Amino acid sequence: MTDDLFELDIPDMEPTEKIDKKFKKPIKIALIGDIHIGSPNWLKQFTYDTFEMIKNSKNMYWIGMGDYMEFATPHSVGSGWVEQILTPDEQKITTKYLFRKVKSKCLGLHHGNHDDRSKKPVGITETLHLADDLKVPWLDEVCTFNLQLPNKEYSLTTTHGVSASTLPHTKLRVVYDMAKTWNDDILAHAHMHTLQTKAADYYHRGIQKTRLLALSGSFMRYGGYAKKKLYPPETAGFPVLHLSDSNMHFTEHRYNFEKYSQDKE
Ligand SMILES: [Fe+2]
Numbered sequence: 454m455t456d457d458l459f460e461l462d463i464p465d466m467e468p469t470e471k472i473d474k475k476f477k478k479p480i481k482i483a484l485i486g487d488i489h490i491g492s493p494n495w496l497k498q499f500t501y502d503t504f505e506m507i508k509n510s511k512n513m514y515w516i517g518m519g520d521y522m523e524f525a526t527p528h529s530v531g532s533g534w535v536e537q538i539l540t541p542d543e544q545k546i547t548t549k550y551l552f553r554k555v556k557s558k559c560l561g562l563h564h565g566n567h568d569d570r571s572k573k574p575v576g577i578t579e580t581l582h583l584a585d586d587l588k589v590p591w592l593d594e595v596c597t598f599n600l601q602l603p604n605k606e607y608s609l610t611t612t613h614g615v616s617a618s619t620l621p622h623t624k625l626r627v628v629y630d631m632a633k634t635w636n637d638d639i640l641a642h643a644h645m646h647t648l649q650t651k652a653a654d655y656y657h658r659g660i661q662k663t664r665l666l667a668l669s670g671s672f673m674r675y676g677g678y679a680k681k682k683l684y685p686p687e688t689a690g691f692p693v694l695h696l697s698d699s700n701m702h703f704t705e706h707r708y709n710f711e712k713y714s715q716d717k718e
């Protein structure tokens with residue numbers, strides 16, 4: 454019986470750590486992370502508008518940077534379990550509803566520590582199932598993309614990451630630290646809930662080169678734990694990476710306080 458079981462075709466659950474992709478035209482890649490669907494501080498309308506924008510933008514792709522759901526449980530830190538505005542089931546359904554709209558444009562989904570909250574108690578990795586449902590690559594911790602345009606190739610390494618940094622400059626240091634190990638054209642880190650992009654030069658074999666660094670922002674208003682701990686407020690938003698044969702750069706899509714101030718976010 455046991456032998457039979459091991460002869461069955463078990464689907465591959467290994468995360469994707471390297472992705473090669475070819476494009477015929479210049480592309481844009483939105484780095485979407487730390488949405489925290491269901492948190493009392495979740496910016497709902499901004500989230501919905503962002504996915505609509507991705508859906509309607511030509512040659513735009515996106516990478517899920519993790520922490521899609523708030524997913525507070527009775528065992529997680531703080532009183533988030535009673536404060537969250539959607540149940541974990543509602544959070545999962547909402548995440549899937551939004552991601553499904555743009556699944557053909559998704560280059561992969563990283564797993565965040567909030568999405569992780571069912572792993573320790575019951576061994577279920579939420580993002581693995583989400584990626585399997587949507588038929589997109591599951592990236593888990595770190596993934597390197599080789600992005601080939603007609604006449605130029607770029608390498609991009611992305612991660613949800615881990616860090617307890619709380620100030621804008623110490624948060625930025627996290628992605629500089631990443632640059633000590635990962636020798637790519639573009640590096641992007643989530644988890645810090647700050648939107649920052651930077652062109653940072655370095656030497657490679659005596660030649661000065663430029664690479665891009667990004668912290669991928671959030672879809673959260675200031676409040677909750679960050680406010681209680683007197684951390685500085687951070688503007689929500691997300692970076693978009695623009696790649697062409699001649700140029701790479703980031704644009705920052707910041708949450709617009711004036712546009713959304715009347716909304717019941
Ligand atoms: Fe987060």
Ligand SMILES: [Fe+2]
Nearest residue numbers: 520565566644
């Ligand atoms: Fe996180």
